[in-house]
Amino acid sequence: MQESNHERPVPEGPQIKAETWFALAIAGFFITLTVFSGVAIWVFTGEPSLVLQRAQAFTPFGGALIATVTFCTIAWRGVLNTKQLEYQAEQIRHQAEQLGQTRRQNDAKDDENLAKLLMDGTKLLGEERESHVLAGVAALQAVVTSPRGAFSSQAMDILADLVEATYSDLAKAKIFDAAREAVNLGAAAGRMSTRTLRLTFADGNKRWVYAINGVARVTYQSAEIDDMEYVRFVDLNRVRFEGCEFTGVTVDGNHRNFVDCILSSCEIRTMTSGFLIKNAFDNCDFSGARFTGPRPVRKKDRPHPWQNLRDRGNWFRQENPIIGDARIVWEDFFEQVVPMPVDYDPIEQEDLTSA
Template sequence: MLWKRTRILARSRRRRASLKRGVAWGMKMQVEKDETAVPEAPQISSDTWFALAIAAFLIALIIFTGVASWIFTGDPEQIQPRAQAFTPFGGALIAVVTFFTIAWRGVLNTRQLEYQAAQIKHQVEQLTQTKRQNDAKDEENLAKLLMDGTKLSGDDKESHVLAGVAVLQAVATSPRGAFASQAMDILVDLVEGTYNQIAKVKIYDAAREAVNLGATAGRKSTRRISLLYDDDKTNFTHAINGVQSVFYRNAYFDYSEYPRFTDIREVRFEKCLIEEATIHGNHLRFTNCEFHGCKISTMTGAFLEKNSFESCDFSGAKYTGSRPKKPQVLERLRNHGNFFSEDNPIIGGVPSDWVVYLDMIATIEFEDLEEGN
């Protein structure tokens, strides 16, 4: 068996060596092909154009010398006719010399531009390589921070856990974005594990703030969490963003905390107390909740049936859907201080119902106040 394994290993090494030689030979052939490739158009070097320009200049100089001798050594009466006769040929000679000179300069400029382009390309490749190296280094550092933060967050000492939260927050809010989702997952796990533990309130606050900062930076966790306060009283809690979904039970939100939800579609409420907040849409996500002093912007029969309202402002609220099948649904709105403004009635539903079950507040004009005084 050992002999067979040795033969297999030797054969594998020979194959790898042969493959490497084949790759090297292919790369060499490609380079030679690029260097010896025949251009599609005729190529004239700058030296050739320079030689042509010098030759044209010398030929033109000889011709001009001979013609000048022919013109000025002859009969004086023939000077002007001879000069006029040679003028077109002289212009042509000058044009030929100029053409060769311009061609030579053009080839030189082209070579210079090609050289500069090659230099720029080389610099771009160097910058790209440097950027790749820096990106790899940054990701390596973020991976190390993630490991360190995870390790610290599982420590028994509160100070170590808080330090771990700070490290994970740096990963979650990093512009690079590498490992941000993993950092958000760990922070969300901390939130769910400490939200109802008084002894760990500092950890909960730090982790919650880190998660919300990550959400502000566009990061999102893959977790679905539940914050369930299963006792007789509602507990003041905070908005959690940057998760797949969050479920609250027996939680309390006021006018300052409820608007902090960036996407209310990801949130569900059960037996929650919400005070002095503006409620718009998301009706199916409220069950057995109490609304105190809230501004109701939209509503449905199911929304009114599943929840209770006290001192809420329904002015201009948009009612959608059919009329509630149970008469007592609207009856629950009566005598609880719920109202709407006379000049801003409820849109939709049966207008007579709202007048019966809600208090209609008359509009007070400033002129009436002045007359009363």
Template sequence: MSKFEQSSPNDDGPKIRAETWFALAIASFAITLVIATLGALWVFGSDTDRLMVQRAQAFTPFGAAMLAAVTFFTVAWRGVLNTAQLQHAAEQLAQARRQNDAKDDENLAKLLQEGAKLVSETTKQSQVLAGIATLETLIADPKARFATHAMDLIADYIAASHQEAKLQRATNAAIRAMGSAAKLGLRSRVGIDFFTNNKKHRWRVVPGLSYCKYEGGTFHGREYAELARSERHVELDNVVLTRCPIERADRIIWKDCTFEWCTIRSFDGHYLDRNVFSRCDFSDATITEPFTGTFELNSASSGNYYDTGKPPNDGVNDDLMEWLTEEEPIPF
């Protein structure tokens, strides 16, 4: 083999092998021993004490230099040898970690399969609860290796069970699991279309979905505020919103919705004539786009107002102002 080893991409340059340093140390020791012997014979072979001292003083620097060379080669050999041993130990540790990670992945995959099997038993609430608990273990994994897959399974279950009153307990557990995942910054790839024929059905927000659509039912202030804070795409179709703070958001679409006793802070004027407003407060509301509708198009809306001296602003026209009344604020 060559005296020099080719360096790896992370090395600064070529490196001398431990065997080479060892050979240099042995050679320097042998040479030093021979020269030291010859030097001793030369020094002690002097005819007078004065000459012996002179020869000893002349030879001392060369002897010290040779001893330094032996020491240098020996230390270098030990250093390279120790480095090689440390690298070998690090490689063994990395290999052990890779093996442990592979074993962990295998165990987590088995948990995912078991959780999916239990959750699929939609008619057996106790098994579903066990399945959700199993999937929550994957969500809590610090490396989140199967967290998204677990969330997808839980979201699919919620989509299938949210209208089943007899499965409400398991559905609630699934929503809580999605909430725990969302707090960790995780998000499912699943979106859900929620539907109900019951206008009084009060929706609960399911965190961690990629998107959601609610058709029918109602949102109250607290639930709607939670929905509005999320970063997903949301579509509301024929939903009743009661006492909700409303602000314009590009990711929220309102279609044929009814706003009751809501506080309108900002709104897209294009949506004003596509929804119904009843006793909503438009004080200092910002209409982000000009209102192009007419009072007749929005005749189902009634009782909307703004506080005295606080009319809506920006894209406001006469049709919108005729649609609102100015009222004195009620003292708290």
């Protein structure tokens, strides 16, 4: 593929072709040979006393002739090497253009295949047979996990809608599990849905739930969440819990997204006044917890806003106290566990040594 004149680089100085340097080198060689032949006759046909004098007189001129021929030869080789490098660079550029064109064609073909997968998978979700629906979920999963990322947002939205439509239907548990897994795999690949989900479970019929990632926001209401599932939430800032029950989890941040929840046997590492007021705590470990924000304001003739913390088995270790406002007497709300002393019986120790 030839370049047009306006695409070729403009040389910065005068350019001499390789053929010109080659011709100069050949001409210089024959001129030097002729001159050396004539000088040799001139030197060796003279008087013996003048041979050395004539040879020394011609030496600088002979060296200049040889240097001129050498220079022309080197210049000729340099131009040849430059042309060869330019030719190789042109070949590489041409190959890069071909590879780029092939890659664009492949990308277009991949996008076409992903679009077909998206349409076929979406159609299969409307089938009656469970196996067909699961095949549709698998097709959409292939779209969201594809390295290309084309149509991944649309596929994530469809899968998120399927999660919301099946989470409470036990007859569609397999479909829900497949859709949930596909959305989570998409989230692991950096894909994100624009959907906002609200998963509500009837009071008195709470059940253990699974972490949903990769959506703009998800709200769990009246759900039960244990420590194994809680750590699977990738971005807790996108998760809200309302009236949920937690068992054995470690809470570190995300305080505003806990409302009317019950936390049992949990480890609390950070907390705010609102977090303590809006939720209930049973047998939780507050050792070393960091308290931030303002203290609660107690109104006259009203119980303390943290009254719900008392007499519920919540505690902290004396050697690892709560960090925060020094004016708060935490012992008024939590049990302070004192380290048990280690006693040694000298008599028993002596008997044990002698034995």
